[in-house]
Amino acid sequence: MPGDVDDAVRALLLLMPRMVGRVKKIPVPEELRSFPLAPRHLSLLSNLLLDGPMAVNELAARLEVAPTTVSLLIGDLSRMGILERREDETDRRRRIIGIAAERLPAIRDWLAPGAAAWRKALAPLTPDQRRMFVDTLLAYEAAVSGEEQD
Incomplete structure (x- = not known):
């Protein structure tokens, strides 16, 4: 187990490319391969898969984007026959x-295993530890993108 910050950085520099590589190797189901699905679509689909149907404003809040952005994504996916509105x-x-x-x-066969893997990894942690893990990933994302707050 990494002891100091540099040991942890070294471990993560080995781990992150392996994780990304494994995720990229998850095959898109044959019936969805012809659709131009982007990561933003997958986040929306994952939320609907995990929590079931919901209103546009609920999706926007979960995705941390404006309702108009979610409406555009929903329009894309509805035209593809992937989403339904009622x-x-x-x-x-x-x-x-x-x-x-x-x-x-x-979609379930494709995206549910990733959610199950996160559940398995996060389940042994306390709620505070899970929050710290998510906060750490958010801080890393912000630092890499140059958006970190001092």
Whole structure:
């Protein structure tokens, strides 16, 4: 186990490329290969897969983007036949977004193993340790992108 910061950095410099390489090798299901899916689409699909259908504003909050951005993504995926929109029975002005039933098995087979792997890795941690892990990854992302706050 890494002891000091440099030992941890060395361990992560070995680990991160392996993790990214393994994720990139996860095959896209045959029925989805023809679609121009980007990482932003996968985040949206993963949230719907984990938590089920939800409103645009809920998706926007989870993805930490504006509702208009989510609406554009939903439009893309709806035109591809990957998402379905339906009226909210309690408020007909709201639309509930879900994965199209015919696409759900392929998306589940593709994305659910990654969520299961995160659950397995995070389950032994306390809530505070999980928060620290996520915060550390967010800090790393910010530092790499040049967006870190001093």
